[in-house]
Amino acid sequence: MQLLTSLIDGLLIGFVYGVAAVGLTLIWGVMSVINLSHGPVMALGMFSTYLLFTNLGVNPYLALIAVAVFGLVLGLVIYAVAVHRVISAPHLSSLLATFAVNMIIIGIGTAVFSTSPHNIDFSLGSIYLGPIILPAARLLAAVAAILFTVLLYLFLYFTRPGKAIRAVANNRMAAELMGIPSAQVLALSFGIGTALAAVAGGLIATFFPFTILSGGPYELKSFVICVLGGLGNPLGALLGGLLLGGLEGLIPTFMPVSWVPVLEFGLFILVLLVKPSGLLGAKT
């Protein structure tokens, strides 16, 4: 029973990891940019949800819609200011540009919010499934994560802008030759990627306390997940998130919790060595 409870706990949080990683992998897949501002954007998602809830009394789950819009706009701004000019430069340039954005957000965030932990005081209680007790917030977060992933899928496969994103990801030059405005598509992709990061941050804020620095560990997990699932592959990222969450749930039932990162990163290196394209294969 302990095994089942731990596995369910891990999988529920794995969905949220998945959403964060889908955002990162989308940006990589479309524009080959490793976005180092992913973590701080997640933290801004946490604070946006917090501020909407605390100051305006907005239900944190409804607030996610506003947070997604905020993430989208923020992504467009980051793209225009920091990424667009270096998009065709070597990877190191975009890496440094997004790292600079990371530092700016953390600096301003620290000045405004300090590094004291904040907490969304919104309790949904627990759900009792026989002997298994699940915090309702985690369950809802998983449902919301699935919802956002489905919306992303529908957007990418059934709308013109979505199809344009996939076309640019596949072959930017060919897409441009077909009349697709690649600059706008790239900006939109970056915006959607950061919107997903902000949403993931908002979901995490509903059950864990956070500071402006809290995005860091999740950004790191997102990188591991992207490699597990295959860089640039959104479905792989979601499954990678579930795999990581499941592992985080199961490993502690057999050994001390401090072994979790050891095994996680061990698996990360193993995947890089044996199947560098990721479990579902990277999109090139």
Place this chain on the structure above:
Amino acid sequence: MKGKGTVMMALAAVLCLVLAGSVQAQAPAAKNVVIGFTASQTGKLNVEGMRQINGLNLWMERVNAAGGVKLADGSVVKFTSKFYDDESNKGRVQEFYTKLINDDKANFLVSPYSSGLTDAAAVIAQQNNRIMITAGAASDSTYKKGFTLVYQTYTPASRYLTGAVDILAKLDPKAKKIAIVHEKDKFSTDVVNDLKQYAEGKGYQIVLFEGYDAGTTDFAPFINKFPKDVDAIMGGGHFADTSTFAKQLHEKGIKPTVVALLVAPPEPKFAELGEAAVGIIGASQWEPAAKYSPEAAKAKNLEWFGPTVAEFVEAYTKKFNEEPSYHSAGGFVAGLLIEKAIAKAGSIDTEKVKAALDAMDIMTFYGHLKFDNTPAAHGLQVGHDMIYIQWQKDPKGALVKEVVWPEEAKTKDVIPMPKKK
């Protein structure tokens, strides 16, 4: 000849009068005693450090306003302070304490805030033959290095949570299983290592003993490991992680008889957890609600010294516009100890004041104070007990922080964690 003798006698009489007059004129002249310390005015410890200094300054103001301390020779001692900002930096502490002793001629020293900084400062005090009263330094190790002039005001880390085991024994004499989950920093690890030893010594079974990294937010992996019949959960670390731990215990419906956690529960902000806070016990060095009193001292056959709890809280709140924390109380009581020791010794001589401190066994608004006199742990606080608070609900259903342990300080009886409905 006769006339000459009369003149001589008259001169002698005048001289005697003049001398007597000069002695009388000198007697009220106050001696100035310099209390030296470093204050963490900046850096990561600035909040706690400043509260400690506020407490110390309040003591100094009060003792000077009351006319100072009278010595055996009839002279009066008044106090001034000399301090530097140590920037919460261990590297600066030794330099400043050397300067305080050599340049500023500090007679007595008070430690900086935190065990780490105090450890560095204590060496300088001992080397220069100066008495140091430590405040804000709970670690045991400082007092086990052979120092003879360093005296601790805080209950040492080794006894930080042991009272929770006694509370468990009181609430449920049949209880057997304790789970300990703690942050992996030095302070928390020291506390739980001693807690484990104490609990095992009392016959309890430690069913889980695991550490977590600083900044941990997900405690489900630990909570899922607790056996269903666990009687007590103890441990924690700092505010953020400990309050999250308490919240997730509630969400998971884990309600053993006792949940006792470090640092976070005494903070007023802990009440924001709502239902999750009910029944949680926390350890604090001191609380404004503590009921230490001259009557409690009499019952324990101890001498009472200094202001009452209410007087201290009122004076502090009036001066600093905030309720005193245990950091503030620690600073005040460090001064109070110097005052009492000088008064008892009737001197400001280091050896005589040391003897008075060694023999000290008093109760103050801060609780019982007594020092270990053995060479193995000289200066370690052996009289003072942690105060255990518990969040309970008042008749109107509002959360109230009650002092439940020790008996002489309690405001309410301790209750078991309310079981889930």
